[in-house]
Amino acid sequence: MKTYFLKRILSLIPVLFVVSIVIFLIIHITPGDPAAMLLGEEATDEDIHQLRVQMGLDEPLVVQYFHWITEAVQGDLGTSYFMKEPVMVSILSHLAPTISVAIMAGIISLLISIPIGILAATKRGTNTDRTVMGFSLIGMSVPSFLLGLFLILLFGVKLQWLPVAGYRPITAGLFEHIKYLILPSIALGSMHAALIARMTRSSLLEVLNMNYIKTARSKGVGEFLLIMRHTLRNAFLPILTVIGQTFGSLIAGAVVTETIFNIPGIGQLIINSVERRDYAVIQGVVLFVTFTYVLINLLVDLLYGVVDPRVRLSKK
Amino acid sequence: MNPEKLLEVKRLRTHFKTETGRVTAVDDVSFHVNKGEILGIVGESGCGKSVTSQSILRLFDEKYLVKYEGEIIFKNEIDLLKLSKAQMRQARGNEISMIFQDPLSSLNPVLTIGFQIAEAIMLHENTSKEEAMAQAVEMLRLTGIPSPEKRVHDYPHQLSGGMRQRVMIAMSLACKPRLLIADEPTTALDVTIQSQILDLIEDINKRFDMGVIFITHDLGVVAELCDRVVVMYLGQIVEEADIYNLFENPKHPYTKGLIQSIPHMDGDREEELHVIAGTVPSLENVPVGCRFAPRCQFADEQCNSQAPELRGIGDGQKVRCWHAEQIAERKEEVYATS
Numbered sequence: 001m002k003t004y005f006l007k008r009i010l011s012l013i014p015v016l017f018v019v020s021i022v023i024f025l026i027i028h029i030t031p032g033d034p035a036a037m038l039l040g041e042e043a044t045d046e047d048i049h050q051l052r053v054q055m056g057l058d059e060p061l062v063v064q065y066f067h068w069i070t071e072a073v074q075g076d077l078g079t080s081y082f083m084k085e086p087v088m089v090s091i092l093s094h095l096a097p098t099i100s101v102a103i104m105a106g107i108i109s110l111l112i113s114i115p116i117g118i119l120a121a122t123k124r125g126t127n128t129d130r131t132v133m134g135f136s137l138i139g140m141s142v143p144s145f146l147l148g149l150f151l152i153l154l155f156g157v158k159l160q161w162l163p164v165a166g167y168r169p170i171t172a173g174l175f176e177h178i179k180y181l182i183l184p185s186i187a188l189g190s191m192h193a194a195l196i197a198r199m200t201r202s203s204l205l206e207v208l209n210m211n212y213i214k215t216a217r218s219k220g221v222g223e224f225l226l227i228m229r230h231t232l233r234n235a236f237l238p239i240l241t242v243i244g245q246t247f248g249s250l251i252a253g254a255v256v257t258e259t260i261f262n263i264p265g266i267g268q269l270i271i272n273s274v275e276r277r278d279y280a281v282i283q284g285v286v287l288f289v290t291f292t293y294v295l296i297n298l299l300v301d302l303l304y305g306v307v308d309p310r311v312r313l314s315k316k
Numbered sequence: 317m318n319p320e321k322l323l324e325v326k327r328l329r330t331h332f333k334t335e336t337g338r339v340t341a342v343d344d345v346s347f348h349v350n351k352g353e354i355l356g357i358v359g360e361s362g363c364g365k366s367v368t369s370q371s372i373l374r375l376f377d378e379k380y381l382v383k384y385e386g387e388i389i390f391k392n393e394i395d396l397l398k399l400s401k402a403q404m405r406q407a408r409g410n411e412i413s414m415i416f417q418d419p420l421s422s423l424n425p426v427l428t429i430g431f432q433i434a435e436a437i438m439l440h441e442n443t444s445k446e447e448a449m450a451q452a453v454e455m456l457r458l459t460g461i462p463s464p465e466k467r468v469h470d471y472p473h474q475l476s477g478g479m480r481q482r483v484m485i486a487m488s489l490a491c492k493p494r495l496l497i498a499d500e501p502t503t504a505l506d507v508t509i510q511s512q513i514l515d516l517i518e519d520i521n522k523r524f525d526m527g528v529i530f531i532t533h534d535l536g537v538v539a540e541l542c543d544r545v546v547v548m549y550l551g552q553i554v555e556e557a558d559i560y561n562l563f564e565n566p567k568h569p570y571t572k573g574l575i576q577s578i579p580h581m582d583g584d585r586e587e588e589l590h591v592i593a594g595t596v597p598s599l600e601n602v603p604v605g606c607r608f609a610p611r612c613q614f615a616d617e618q619c620n621s622q623a624p625e626l627r628g629i630g631d632g633q634k635v636r637c638w639h640a641e642q643i644a645e646r647k648e649e650v651y652a653t654s
Contacts, residue, residue: 125380211421217375219409219436219487229435233426308426309471 008298015294016287020072023286024065027279033057034081034277055081068283077287078280080273087284090269097167098265101257102250104181105189110243113193117200117239118227124205132197139194144253148187148260155183165262184261188253192246199242203235210234236307244300248293319350321392322527323372323412323495329385330364330371339599341367343551344386346626349495352525354518356542356559358532358574362596364551365531369497372396372529373414374404391494410440413488417500419480423472429456429483430468436490455486459516478509485516495527496520502537514541535578539563544632547571550596550607553626556634567635567644569612606638614643 035051036043052058056067068078077087120132156164163180170177207213208231216230251266258267266285273281304311330342342364349355357365374396376382388396390411399407413436416422424432433455434448443451449468456464459482472480481501488496498517502510518541521528530542538545538559545562547555547570555568566572573592594611597603605622609615618638626636637643 211416211418212424214370214375215414215416215422215484215487216424217408218373218414219490220405220407220439221435222405229427230424234424310425310473 005302008301012291012294012298016290019290020069020283020287021065023283024068025061027282028061028064032277034279037277038081068280072284072287077284080281081278082273082276083278083281087280090281091266091285091288094264094266094269096169096265097263098251098254098258098267100170100177100181101184101188101254101263101265102247104178104185105192105250106243106247108185109189109193109196109246113196114200114239117197118204118232120197120201121204121208122223122227124201129201133201136194136197139190140198142190144187144191145256145260147190148184148257151183151187152260165260167261167263167265184257184263187260188250188257192250195246196239196242199239200235203238204231207231207235233307237304237311240300240303240307244297248296251289251292319353321348322351322353322390323529324348324389324392325368325372325386326389327386328368328371328388330367330376331383331385332376333381333383336600341551341599342371345548345551345553346386347546347553347556349527349529351494351527352521353544354521354528354530354542356530356532356538356545357548358535358538358545359548360533360596362550362599363548365533365548366499367551368548369414369499369529369531372497373408373412375414406440409436409488409493410491411493412495412497413491413493414497414499415481415484415488415501418504419477419484419501420472420504422484423480425472428469428471429475430470433468433483433487433490436487440491451490452486455490456483458489459483459486460512461486477505478512481505481509481513482516485513485520489520489524492524493526495529497529497531499531500533501530503532503534510537511540517541535574547574550602551599552607552636553634554608554636556626556632558632561631561633565633565644567629567633567640568608568637569614569643570608572643606636608637614639 033048033052035048035055035057039047039051049058056064059067071078075088077091079086080090083090116132116136120129123129152164155162162183166180168176168180204227213226213230216226221230254263254265255267255270257263258265259271262268266289270282270285272278273285324346325348326346328342328345329340332339332341345364345368347355347357357368359365370376371382371384372388374384378384384397386397390396390407394407396404396407423429427435430449430452433452434445437443437448437451438445441448453464453468456467461467461479461482467475467479472483475483484501496517501517502513505513514537517528517530520526530538532538542559544558545556546553547562547568549570555562555566555571557565557567557571562571563575566575570592573590576590577592579589592611597607597610603610604620606612606615606619606624609619612619616639622638624636624638626634628634629640
């Protein structure tokens, strides 16, 4: 188990390395100059050039990358040009809202998707099934920014049940905190809910065809226990995979949602940084998001063993 | 003295709804099992053996998939087909239980074998989990699993094929059912393990005076184990006989063919195996007359146009054939080698 864990952690390194090169290249190839941005429109070419030299932007890309990556592996992601603070500090200060939304969206989507997936599977072929699957198709097709706007219009503007946008930290009270999270979480989580519901349904249907389900029926297990005890756990591996992937992309997906709902999270940090060509922050955030994504998937892999004893053993 | 009937299946029909229409997989099947008797159901793949056995426990989805007709009388009083869902659930695993062909896929991979046995007990008896687990250990011991105290915590994949089938048997016996339905329980096992499992089933049958329906396509197994045999072909019973008459005095050409296709140990190795020509037709394409006629070398005009009924011919033997008497006379081998 330990060696497995170690192996997985080590396999993170090449992934992060490749990502770091790609993101570095993309940023530096796209037009725009942080020095020009910093100095504003009235700056002379001379000034800009001087600042570029000062920031090290005049050096060859390879050298720049080498500087950055050697510091990054030591935990120093550099300093933001604009905010004049270490990138790690900016990330941490923007992390809480993003994680709040991601967790809330995760909870909402799981609470909706798994029960309706089970419902659709047990009532397969009926109108209930068709309705549920129809809604999930809509859920998957409607982009989150559009859904977000509709939600704001309906619940924020028309009904005025929930705040239109913004964010309150948990220190402002749990209720207040959650009130601001509901709409962005639904907007962000609906697509995942639809995906997980479909996965739950198809995975359950597959397991329901297994021989051991027949065995369970033949010893008198009722429909409820049949699903809960005999089917769900067996069906859970593929569901878990989708949950892991979606939770990872909840953080990435926050970029759009946070812009619409004006939430000061990682998403907004990266958008602002792109506009300002704040290279260090962009690189730092992307690396950070990649790291979390891979970490969540590692966590999911470890959970496989908890769900399925066969996986547990083969890894010893 | 007439033996007491444990289960009587009367004119059972099992229809399946399919995309192309209704298919009758079991068509007018009647037979009975006495208390403490081992009844064999024999036939090729697709002849309706398994469907018959699963119809007895009503394991198919009645809402969307199947429709049953007929009666299944248990212990001379209850018609299983008339029971409510909850009543049927109470009977399953408690009064009638079942074991299946492939023990690995028939055991839930994520639950310990101890729990799977204990679950059957907890569903039907008012016991705590600890008591049920203790009983599970006893059941494992009874079915001959070594050091059962340790094995209860194992998962199915940690056991060998034979052990898994013992677990299945332990599970099906956990509530001391009156009838055990064994659907090809030895087909997926090695020959040595196979005979151990057969011994175990026979032992249990004697010890608990339990009725057994043993489904197989292996006539060798039938000869070893069964008291009486029902031969099925394409969803119908074609012959019913006690074990002696079946082998010594088979009446139906299909039965004869099956018996002749058993390889003999003392035979000449140059001699080719007997086969019954052709294959079982599909259920969507059932012959008009006798269902076996297209593969039968004795088939005549009558066979091709009129379907024979299952009729008694004395000594408890029944046959579904127009020419059973004449064919039975012929001692020579009915099928040419191919």
